[in-house]
Amino acid sequence: MNKLKNFTLVIAMAALLVSCFSQMHIVGQGAQGSNEVTKWNHYVIAGLAPVGVSDPAAMANGAKDYTVHTRHSFINGLVAAITFNIYTPTTTTVKY
Structure with a gap:
């Protein structure tokens, strides 16, 4: 019973350590205005396809x-x- 409790605690702690990833790319001089467009990217099988x-x-x-x-x-x-x-989306925002 104690092993099950410890295992559950470890799984819960691992789930709390998961974070959101973020990448930023600057093209040219970067955003010069305040226009912004946001779209979702669609992936399947944990982002593989x-x-x-x-x-x-x-x-x-x-x-x-x-x-x-x-x-x-x-x-x-x-x-x-x-x-x-099975379905793993990401979000892309472009500022220009």
């Missing part, structure tokens, strides 16, 4: 200077957890 991935250059609407922020937000993680990582 892309189904629909956004194109940051197209999202920037032809701007030469923009900032791309790709992240796995809490909502993305919640959706992934509900689907047991």
